[in-house]
Amino acid sequence: MLTRLLFAALLISSLSAEAASIGEITSGMKKQQGLYDFYWDSKEGRVLLELDHFDQDLLFVTGLAQGLGSNPVGLDRNQAGESRLVRFERVGNKVLLHQRNLAYRAESDNPAERQAVSEAFASSVLWGFTVLAEEGGAVLVDFTPFLLSDQHGIAQRLKDTKQGSYSIDGSKSSIYLPRTKSFPKNTEFEAQLTFTGSEPGNYLKEVVPTPTLVTLRQHISLVELPDNEYQPRQFHSNSGYFPLTYRDYATAIDQPMDQRLIFRHRLQKQPGSDEVVEPIVYYVDSGVPEPVRSALIEGASWWNQAFEAAGFKNAFQVKVLPEDADPLDVRYNVINWVHRSTRGWSYGYSVYDPRTGEILKGNVTLGSLRVRQDFLIAQGLLQPYVQEDADTQALQDMALARIRQLSAHEVGHTLGLAHNFVASTEGRASVMDYPAPLVTLDGDALKLQQAYDTGIGAWDKLAVRYGYGVTDNAQEHQYLAAVIDDARDQKLRFISDPDSRSINNAHGSSHLWDNGGDVLDEFSRMTELRRYALDNFSRAANRSDTVRSSLDETLVPVYYGHRYQAEAVGKLIGGLEYDYLYNNADPESYTLVPANKQQQAIDALVSTLQPEFLTLPEKVLQLLPPKSYGYSRTGESFPAYTGVAFDGIAMAEAAAGHTYAILLDPERAARLQEQQARRGEGPGFNTLLAQLTEQSLKREKYDGLEAAVHQRVNHVYIHRLMLLASDKKAPESARARANFELAKFQHAIGEMKLFGDDPLGYNAHYFNEANRIAAFMQGDLKVDAGDVKAIPPGSPI
Numbered sequence: 025m026l027t028r029l030l031f032a033a034l035l036i037s038s039l040s041a042e043a044a045s046i047g048e049i050t051s052g053m054k055k056q057q058g059l060y061d062f063y064w065d066s067k068e069g070r071v072l073l074e075l076d077h078f079d080q081d082l083l084f085v086t087g088l089a090q091g092l093g094s095n096p097v098g099l100d101r102n103q104a105g106e107s108r109l110v111r112f113e114r115v116g117n118k119v120l121l122h123q124r125n126l127a128y129r130a131e132s133d134n135p136a137e138r139q140a141v142s143e144a145f146a147s148s149v150l151w152g153f154t155v156l157a158e159e160g161g162a163v164l165v166d167f168t169p170f171l172l173s174d175q176h177g178i179a180q181r182l183k184d185t186k187q188g189s190y191s192i193d194g195s196k197s198s199i200y201l202p203r204t205k206s207f208p209k210n211t212e213f214e215a216q217l218t219f220t221g222s223e224p225g226n227y228l229k230e231v232v233p234t235p236t237l238v239t240l241r242q243h244i245s246l247v248e249l250p251d252n253e254y255q256p257r258q259f260h261s262n263s264g265y266f267p268l269t270y271r272d273y274a275t276a277i278d279q280p281m282d283q284r285l286i287f288r289h290r291l292q293k294q295p296g297s298d299e300v301v302e303p304i305v306y307y308v309d310s311g312v313p314e315p316v317r318s319a320l321i322e323g324a325s326w327w328n329q330a331f332e333a334a335g336f337k338n339a340f341q342v343k344v345l346p347e348d349a350d351p352l353d354v355r356y357n358v359i360n361w362v363h364r365s366t367r368g369w370s371y372g373y374s375v376y377d378p379r380t381g382e383i384l385k386g387n388v389t390l391g392s393l394r395v396r397q398d399f400l401i402a403q404g405l406l407q408p409y410v411q412e413d414a415d416t417q418a419l420q421d422m423a424l425a426r427i428r429q430l431s432a433h434e435v436g437h438t439l440g441l442a443h444n445f446v447a448s449t450e451g452r453a454s455v456m457d458y459p460a461p462l463v464t465l466d467g468d469a470l471k472l473q474q475a476y477d478t479g480i481g482a483w484d485k486l487a488v489r490y491g492y493g494v495t496d497n498a499q500e501h502q503y504l505a506a507v508i509d510d511a512r513d514q515k516l517r518f519i520s521d522p523d524s525r526s527i528n529n530a531h532g533s534s535h536l537w538d539n540g541g542d543v544l545d546e547f548s549r550m551t552e553l554r555r556y557a558l559d560n561f562s563r564a565a566n567r568s569d570t571v572r573s574s575l576d577e578t579l580v581p582v583y584y585g586h587r588y589q590a591e592a593v594g595k596l597i598g599g600l601e602y603d604y605l606y607n608n609a610d611p612e613s614y615t616l617v618p619a620n621k622q623q624q625a626i627d628a629l630v631s632t633l634q635p636e637f638l639t640l641p642e643k644v645l646q647l648l649p650p651k652s653y654g655y656s657r658t659g660e661s662f663p664a665y666t667g668v669a670f671d672g673i674a675m676a677e678a679a680a681g682h683t684y685a686i687l688l689d690p691e692r693a694a695r696l697q698e699q700q701a702r703r704g705e706g707p708g709f710n711t712l713l714a715q716l717t718e719q720s721l722k723r724e725k726y727d728g729l730e731a732a733v734h735q736r737v738n739h740v741y742i743h744r745l746m747l748l749a750s751d752k753k754a755p756e757s758a759r760a761r762a763n764f765e766l767a768k769f770q771h772a773i774g775e776m777k778l779f780g781d782d783p784l785g786y787n788a789h790y791f792n793e794a795n796r797i798a799a800f801m802q803g804d805l806k807v808d809a810g811d812v813k814a815i816p817p818g819s820p821i
Contacts, residue, residue, distance in 0.1 A: 046159040058206025076162035083247035090241035095368025102360040132274035187225035259284035261604035264487035268381040287440035307345035323428030330488035357386035372437030386438030398423040404582040407564040425476040445524035446534040454483035532599035537588035571652035594686035596625035598695030619706025635730035638676035663813035684744040690754035
């Protein structure tokens with residue numbers, strides 16, 4: 025009897041739920057109409073979504089309206105996430121939000137062929153909703169649990185950056201109504217999410233008032249897909265664009281399956297005119313202060329030069345974001361001004377149609393502290409505060425020149441363009457390079473007038489021609505091939521991140537934060553400039569009303585000012601010269617950097633290990649007191665072992681560690697060995713190590729502080745040899761050579777008479793290193809890269 029009563033109650037409840045209409049459930053609720061209509065239930069704090077069409081593709085994008093404020097963690101304000109193609113599917117009393125798998129396709133008119141591929145690879149159901157009501161073919165679902173879930177991957181990001189294990193606390197999370205709204209082509213939702221966790225990492229402790237409770241605002245967009253009038257454009261390795269890659273199983277047997285398209289905005293000319301149907305408009309965050317705002321507008325506007333060169337009039341415009349506009353609204357391309365606790369990277373990324381690569385929204389995030397870093401670099405170089413009323417206009421001009429270039433650079437990414445790190449060797453041919461400030465020494469004065477270039481580069485104009493030039497579809501292949509040919513004829517090369525970014529890359533010409541056509545010439549110029557700046561460093565580098573101990577941070581970018589050009593020089597060692605060739609190019613695929621040039625590069629880097637290069641003048645050391653009360657060392661300060669006192673030896677240890685990381689990189693060692701074996705000449709890895717060991721044993725050359733620096737550099741050398749010898753990712757031949765050099769070093773120490781008079785400490789130093797080598801050889805000493813002091817972060821500048 026009880027069972028029957030329960031069944032009857034459930035049946036009545038079910039019939040009541042089915043009988044309820046959307047109007048009845050939403051009575052008294054505020055309705056927002058748009059692409060998807062939704063209702064705000066103020067009593068329950070719910071968003072109820074009305075769905076009246078199913079099985080239609082749309083775009084799903086997540087973002088952050090409120091960020092964490094930590095560059096290393098990378099959860100920034102107005103950050104946009106991955107562009108995902110989804111659809112709502114009705115299955116009985118459920119609605120599924122289903123993400124399609126576009127990495128594998130069949131571009132075919134045959135439905136069965138398309139179905140065969142879609143059924144071969146997994147898709148992802150992102151969420152399931154229960155139907156609350158139904159009326160006239162539409163259903164109502166509670167969208168709130170989905171909005172209050174971690175769709176942006178915040179908890180995973182905190183875990184990946186070792187900030188702790190966090191999960192959403194539903195009792196402390198809610199819909200954020202001011203930015204939950206609907207428009208004809210997009211519906212926007214926002215929620216305030218609180219994550220709880222324990223044992224927070226240092227980055228969280230730095231920026232969150234209660235680090236065990238992290239509150240951010242997640243934004244979710246549902247966006248109508250564009251029409252089918254957009255014409256995708258083929259990717260070419262030398263075009264300068266990011267590739268959208270997928271595998272097409274419908275291609276002919278004699279054609280490649282992997283297809284590549286470029287990312288770009290839709291841009292069409294009006295019939296019979298160079299005027300465009302709809303210009304590309306970017307909006308600068310209204311929260312940017314002047315004069316930075318004007319600099320951002322000016323820099324971003326440079327791109328109109330490239331579009332004009334490609335045959336468009338008024339195609340690219342930059343304005344200030346209207347006050348009533350939401351920066352995460354997909355209808356606006358936005359240049360966002362993002363604050364963090366520390367200096368950090370800026371980004372340019374896009375919301376796009378994952379079927380075609382059509383860019384629907386450009387989204388730039390510019391770190392607000394970047395402009396201050398350039399000003400700081402200028403301070404250390406120019407020493408402007410000689411008088412109370414010092415004129416800092418030259419410093420401000422340099423910082424604003426950099427922010428113009430940065431604005432153009434990041435917008436370039438949102439136009440579809442990748443980095444071109446070889447452009448600096450071709451007369452600043454692209455804003456898509458990472459430029460170092462070009463400081464010149466004119467007699468006895470440093471000059472900043474040419475620190476950064478203005479306007480768009482020759483490469484950028486050519487790239488826009490490739491991506492946006494209007495062609496007859498039947499002639500597009502010939503048009504694109506002609507643009508690539510023009511690049512070759514103008515000697516405009518393109519080399520991007522995989523061949524440039526790391527210190528162990530092999531490309532001899534493509535580098536970050538460098539200037540000039542000849543790497544070694546620029547290195548010589550840079551080191552001369554650095555020496556001049558260090559010899560003349562004074563308290564005039566900082567304002568008179570700042571604490572004296574802050575000179576530490578102002579000196580950092582001057583002392584380590586050679587670091588990026590050193591990396592460029594290092595790539596010559598075991599280096600190659602090459603381009604992204606297609607098989608119809610000339611037979612030669614690459615060339616080895618000449619042996620004599622590699623030796624010059626080794627000599628240049630070895631010079632940065634000499635105590636004369638690394639030791640600060642005594643008059644500069646006298647300027648650097650312990651930190652004043654209320655101040656402390658930060659990640660931007662010099663490293664130290666000396667407690668409160670400034671450490672003139674640890675700073676050299678960090679610099680030497682950087683150089684040895686370049687010279688003793690495992691991949692570089694392997695290339696040196698192979699190249700010497702192939703050529704039968706040139707600097708092999710063994711001759712490089714012999715040169716380094718010889719310098720380490722020259723004890724008679726130094727005294728005083730230089731002797732102490734020399735000993736510390738020797739210690740770093742031994743440490744890096746041990747790291748290489750124990751690196752299982754290194755080739756056995758390189759590990760063997762490192763072990764052999766350690767044995768040679770140990771033997772050379774054994775030949776010394778260590779127990780005599782030792783005023784400079786060399787005997788104790790070599791005795792200690794010999795014992796360390798012995799312990800390492802016996803397996804009793806484990807080494808780690810973190811055992812040596814590191815340079816404060818240099819990038820980004």
